[in-house]
Every structure is written in structure tokens, then in C-alpha cells.
Amino acid sequence: MAQLGNKGKVLFLKGTGIFFVGLAMIGVVLPILPTTPFLLVAAACFAKSSPRLQQRLLANKTFGPLIHDWQKHRSIPKRAKRIALLTMVLSVCWSAFMLKNVLLTALVVVLIAGPFIFLWRLPESR
Structure with missing residues (x-):
């Protein structure tokens, strides 16, 4: 990832975050896939690549409080x-x-x- 450069790194993290949000959405419907861990990974990716997407995720009524609890209190x-x-x-x-x-x-x-x-x-x- 060091060869990607800053712009490539940001794009990679955004893409990874979006991918994990997608997995979390599938996890909402399928009980076998966990939703919360995927959202935590997405939040971490967005924290380093897109403050706007991170805020959208944290502002979500359903999942935002779970992410806040994890980030502040583990x-x-x-x-x-x-x-x-x-x-x-x-x-x-x-x-x-x-x-x-x-x-x-x-x-x-x-x-x-x-x-x-x-x-x-x-x-x-x-």
C-alpha cells in the first residue's frame, strides 16, 4: 500500500469502507453475517479517508450508537x-x-x- 500514494490510499480505504457497509447491509438480512463488526471496519476506513462518509455512518439512527459505544468504551x-x-x-x-x-x-x-x-x-x- 506504500506504493499507492496518498490519493490511492484514500481511494482504497473508501472502497474498502463501502465494501464493508455493503456486507453489513447483507448481514442485516442474513443472520449468519455479523453486522456490527463490518460497520466498525467501515467506520475505521472512513475515519482515515472520508470524514463525510464517517459522519453519515455515525449519524445513522440504528448503527451510529453502536459505533460510538465501541469507539469510546470498547x-x-x-x-x-x-x-x-x-x-x-x-x-x-x-x-x-x-x-x-x-x-x-x-x-x-x-x-x-x-x-x-x-x-x-x-x-x-x-
Whole structure:
């Protein structure tokens, strides 16, 4: 990225931020994709490339407060945390039901364990 120059870097970060906002929008509809982490990545990209897009993201009624809480306190709302953890558990259960294979189910559990523990340990806000 050092060879891109400042203008290329800004364009790359804007594009990456827009890509992650798109993933977050898909995550709103699909319970398997997490919305909040994608928005946090987008906010970080926009903070370094586009103050206007960052402000638009932070001004969003639904997602703005989540991003503010994360940026200021490194915490997420209790309700969002519970929903995310429950969704992860239900996804693992659904995967086990659909896969009907102990090794593949174990792989799903191993892959979800890290993010689950990370989320479990995060402090809760409000």
C-alpha cells in the first residue's frame, strides 16, 4: 500500500469502507453475517479517508450508537451482545442438523469458538 500514494490510499480505504457497509447491509438480512463488526471496519476506513462518509455512518439512527459505544468504551449494548451470541449458537445447531457429520460439525464449532469467546468477554454498555 506504500506504493499507492496518498490519493490511492484514500481511494482504497473508501472502497474498502463501502465494501464493508455493503456486507453489513447483507448481514442485516442474513443472520449468519455479523453486522456490527463490518460497520466498525467501515467506520475505521472512513475515519482515515472520508470524514463525510464517517459522519453519515455515525449519524445513522440504528448503527451510529453502536459505533460510538465501541469507539469510546470498547463495549457493545447488552441486547446486541445477547442477540449475537444466540445467533451464533443457533447457527452452530442448524449447521450440525444440516451437516449430519461429526467432523464437519466439530469444524464449525472450532471456527465459531474464537469469535464467540471474544464477543462473550466484551464489556456491555447500558
